[in-house]
Amino acid sequence: GAVVSQHPSRVICKSGTSVKIECRSLDFQATTMFWYRQFPKQSLMLMATSNEGSKATYEQGVEKDKFLINHASLTLSTLTVTSAHPEDSSFYICSADRGFDEQYFGPGTRLTVT
Amino acid sequence: GIQVEQSPPDLILQEGANSTLRCNFSDSVNNLQWFHQNPWGQLINLFYIPSGTKQNGRLSATTVATERYSLLYISSSQTTDSGVYFCAVDRGSTLGRLYFGRGTQLTVWP
Numbered sequence: 001g002a003v004v005s006q007h008p009s010r011v012i013c014k015s016g017t018s019v020k021i022e023c024r025s026l027d028f029q030a031t032t033m034f035w036y037r038q039f040p041k042q043s044l045m046l047m048a049t050s051n052e053g054s055k056a057t058y059e060q061g062v063e064k065d066k067f068l069i070n071h072a073s074l075t076l077s078t079l080t081v082t083s084a085h086p087e088d089s090s091f092y093i094c095s096a097d098r099g100f101d102e103q104y105f106g107p108g109t110r111l112t113v114t
Numbered sequence: 115g116i117q118v119e120q121s122p123p124d125l126i127l128q129e130g131a132n133s134t135l136r137c138n139f140s141d142s143v144n145n146l147q148w149f150h151q152n153p154w155g156q157l158i159n160l161f162y163i164p165s166g167t168k169q170n171g172r173l174s175a176t177t178v179a180t181e182r183y184s185l186l187y188i189s190s191s192q193t194t195d196s197g198v199y200f201c202a203v204d205r206g207s208t209l210g211r212l213y214f215g216r217g218t219q220l221t222v223w224p
Contacts, residue, residue, distance in 0.1 A: 002159075032210060038155075043200065043214045091155055097210045101145045105157035 001027050004096050006106035013084055014114055021079045021109045023094030029074035030096035034103065035067075038091045050077045084113045116141045120201055120215035127191050127222050135186040135218045137201030144206025146177050148186050151198040151217070160186070160199075191222045 003026040013019050023033055031052050036044040048069050049057045056069035066088075068080040077096075081088055089112050095103040117140035127133055137146070148160040161168050161175040163184065168175050172191075177184040188195055198219050202212040 034210075034212070041219075043216045046211065049211065093155070093157065095157075095212075101204055101206070101210050102147065102159070102162045103210065103212060104159060105149070108155040110155070 002098050002102075002104045003027055004094065004104050004106040006094055006109050008109060009107060010110045010112075012112045012114060015085055016083055018080055018082045019084055019111060021081075021092055021094075021111075023077045023079070023096070023106050025075045025096040025098075025104075028096070028098050030077075030098065031074065032097040033071060033077040034095045034097075035069060035077075035079050036093045036095065038093060038108075040091075044093060047079075081111065084111070086113045089113045116143070116203060116205055116213045118201060118203055118213050118215035120199075120218050122218060123216065124219045125221070127220070129192060129222055129224050131191050131222075132187070132189045133191060133220070135188070135199055135201075135220075137184040137186070137215055139182050139184075139201075139203050139213075141182070141205065143179065143182075143203040145204045146184050147202050147204075147212070148175055148184070149200045149202065150195075151200060153197060157200070188220075191220075193222045193224055196220055196222050 007022045033050040035047045050071040058064045071077040093108045095105045119138045145164040149157045163177045165179045172189045174187045198217040200217045201215045
């Protein structure tokens with residue numbers, strides 16, 4: 001149990017376009033999901049906390065208008081990178097809280113903006 | 115926020131060797147998790163261990179919450195153990211927010 005999926009696993013887009021990444025908890029309901037960004041050979045950086053049915057809470061320095069988060073159901077959260085630029089290229093990872101404070105992570109999405 | 119320090123940053127082992135990874139944290143925590151990030155980027159839950167000792171096969175972990183550290187033991191290492199090991203803690207104050215250490219890069223040679 002406790003499987004989290006992400007789609008797509010890899011995406012290449014042109015500068016100026018928007019990209020949507022989906023995060024799903026497959027076998028449990030997640031009131032809270034988290035979005036992280038990871039640069040090569042670095043640790044995970046929390047971008048935002050997503051709560052079902054309410055607005056996301058963004059970390060300091062993360063542009064909420066650029067990284068749109070929607071948590072429409074207890075099993076789905078989406079991250080949309082709007083007007084993507086090359087500096088947005090990164091590895092994006094989501095996690096879901098199954099309860100009991102234990103988080104499970106998706107396999108990640110590698111975004112390349114050309 | 116809480117500081118999480120992991121050591122060593124890099125570790126190179128021969129297959130079959132044992133190793134100990136350490137995680138120090140600067141404040142009391144509600145929970146602590148160890149993860150293994152494989153070469154494809156997937157984080158795999160190893161242990162949820164806010165205190166005490168747990169074992170799972172060749173891996174075991176111990177957290178001494180009063181002294182603010184946790185140890186991850188890997189015995190008889192295999193090449194498939196290679197990857198980055200992260201320690202992450204939750205202070206219990208903000209909806210389960212995890213604070214990650216910088217990780218230990220483990221390379222196991224055959």
